[in-house]
Amino acid sequence: MTRPSRYALLILMVLLVLSACAAPPAEGEAPAASLTPAKTAAAAFQGETAVTPSAEPQITPLPGETLPPQPTPTPDQRLDPADWRDWPVVPERISPALQALYREGIARGNSPHAFSKVGDCQAIKEVLMGLYDDPMRYRLPEDEQYLAETIENFAGSFNRDGQAVKGGYNAAAVLSPMWADPQVCEPGESPLECEYRVHRPSIALISLEVWWDGRTPERYEQYMRTIIEFYLENGVVPILSTKADNVEGDHSINRITAELAYEYDLPLWNFWLAVQDMPYAGLDPTRPDGFHISYEAWTVRSHTALETLDAVWRMLNQQDVPVPETAETPQITPAASETEEPVSVLFLPAELLSAPEEGADPGKPALILSLAERGETGTQPLGLRLLDPQSGALTELPGGTRALQAVSPEGHFWLASEGTRLYLQSLDQAGQPLEILLDNRAVPPSAGQTAAWGLDGSIFLLARDSEGETRLDWLPADGSERVSLDTGGQQPAALLGPSAGERVYWLAECAGCEIPPVWSSPLDGGEAAELGAYLRPALSPDGARMAYLVENEDGTETLGLLDLINGADRQLPLPPGALVDGAWSADSRLLALLMAERSDYSGRQFGFRTYILDANTFSLRQVLELDGLNGRVLYAPDGVQLVRASTLIQDSAYRLHLEQLDLRSNTAAAYDESLPPAGEGFLWVQSLAWVQLPASTLSP
Secondary structure (H helix, E strand, O other): OOHHHHHHOOOOOOOOOOOOOOOOOOOOOOOOOOOOOOHHHHHOOOOOOOOOOOOOOOOOOOOOOOOOOOOOOOOOOOOOHHHHHHOOOOOOOOOHHHHHHHHHHHHOOOEEEEEEEEEOOOOOOOOOOHHHHOHHHOOOOHHHOOHHHHHHHOOOOOOOOOOOEOOOOOOOHHHOHHHOOOOOOOOOOOHHHHHHHHHOEEEEEEEOOOOOOOOOHHHHHHHHHHHHHHHHHOOOEEEEEOOOOOOOOOOHHHHHHHHHHHHHOOOEEOHHHHOOOOHHHHEOOOOOOOOOEOHHHHHHHHHHHHHHHHHHHHHHOOOOOOOOOOOOOOOOOOOHHHOOOOOOOOOOOHHHHOOOOOOOOOOEEEEEEEEEEEEOOEEEEEEEEEEOOOOOOEEEOOOOOOEEEEEOOOOOOEEEEEOOEEEEEEEOOOOOEEEEEEEOOEOOOOOOOOEEEEOOOOEEEEEEOOOOOEEEEEEOOOOOOOEEEOOOOOOEEEEEOOEOOOEEEEEEOOOOOOOOEEEEEEOOOOOOEEEEEOEEEEEOOOOOEEEEEEEOOOOOEEEEEEEOOOOOEEEEEOOOOEEEEEEEOOOOOEEEEEEEEEOOOOOOEEEEEEEEEEOOOOOEEEEEEEOOEEEEEEEOOOOOEEEEEEEEEEOOEEEEEEEEEEOOOOEEEEOHHHOOOOEOOEEEEEEEEEEEEOHHHOOO
16 A cells, blocks of 8 residues: 555544744843753664674784684664755654663653653644544554554543644753743743653654744754753653755755654654655645745654654564563662651740730841752752842851741741751751751652741641651640541652641642642540542632632633632633642732743743732732742731742853842832852752841841
């Protein structure tokens, strides 16, 4: 059966018509600081099968000597990049090195049933293979029934765009945090890194790029090397792709893609060849840009991509070592200091946690910042800083890698975590640090807050027992015995602080579910109860309300307000944008909302809009906008000031921005000169809070 007749048998019910690929970023606009070429991994794939020149002198044996058999040079099975137009549409060989990398990646946690796409508007699910997750949208020819096995193996990966596919994406954009979804991706993550973390593919199909004046082939090659080497470093097999167009005029993009496939010995999907026999070589004659492919070419694109995925997958699995169905979770042996029994303390006398007596010096407010940086080796906590808002003085606190967890109700103390250790910290009247170890088996705050204060000064924390199970422990403020609360047989993952009244609220671990359920545990020893699944819940300071987010099917968002006292639930539409952070006022009435401004098409982020919601009247007003990425917002104790933090891009580097916004005058004062200098790593504020310190510890 000829290839065109096979395409004719496919039944496509595509719903979306492409508009255009948005204009890409200007050069140097956004540094891709979080990714660096993985030289060690790349070395294993650069020219591994190349022919060794035979210009070495011949060895003549001595009389009576027998030389061992000399190795025969291995023929170079790779195709010549200069002849890329003649390369097959579907790759026909896989190197042993890629087979070994594939097995290693799965052993490290990559899924043998997942693949990712990296591309622009011609890689979205409507154009590229999305139909294969819906049996009603396609029919395989009689002689291609074998493809059903591949469709079944990768079910769930076809009809998704993931984090590395968006209209207007190019090889530069997928490496920059500016294009990452702030609601899905971690601070400083590029779309490429984000997609790998959330989907853990074993194969990645890379189909770039949009061409425009000013982008040189050399820059495209540089970015593509970074993408390729990122995947090789993480045990993912990259599949490269040629494109149908020749907007650049000399086919330089396709030629470089073939050269990279040759150098790294990677499979190449020659989509250019697949459409050469079609009218207009697969391009849409009704569109003058010379880039977009025709509707008929969509069918060819999906089908040949499926054939390529099938061929690569089968060749990768042609080995004696079986590929495990699921990767085993590595067993982590705790350090010696963490194998001791948990510390149980009467942490501080209750009078030190109480509010100052009448007439006593109440101290001065200060900001405590928890900083982090994402660089070549991943995310590194940078510890805690104290900022005097009056003088702008910034003080580094002891414990250089600790992260802020919570601040006590009166603001005199804070909880900080370092790995599995949880500390209670403060400063004395002379400005010297006070510190007590509360627990050395506390759960690290990777998934959220794992320690919280109660309004009465008690402390709640998540800790591991000797069998590795997670406990929810309560340390009453009166210094009485530590109590383990009921969790209904669930494993707590994060606390929702602060805790008020007779219950503490928390999120349960939930393997495979999109929204973890919210639970509450009573302090009187009763049974825990489930409230339901709520996306990104946030408790008010008085513990009476819980705000949460609803993502609607049309792409809009709704804010929910649940009254935890009487059960009333109200949902309010949000302004355009993506909600990235929120903060309650101290009186639990006002809610500050930070909404990211993003292009609906390309996903590029342009800054943040800030809104103030009155939870009693449901009125909403907008205040001054905020520039940068990874925004954070915090209400000041007086209720008329907002603290806002973000990360700015400056001269191909990242720097922190911190400001205090007066809601009465709608003016902001910045503290940027007090913050750490700009650097190549992505700096950001993990969390921030107000504390109340003795007046003598801060500048006058």
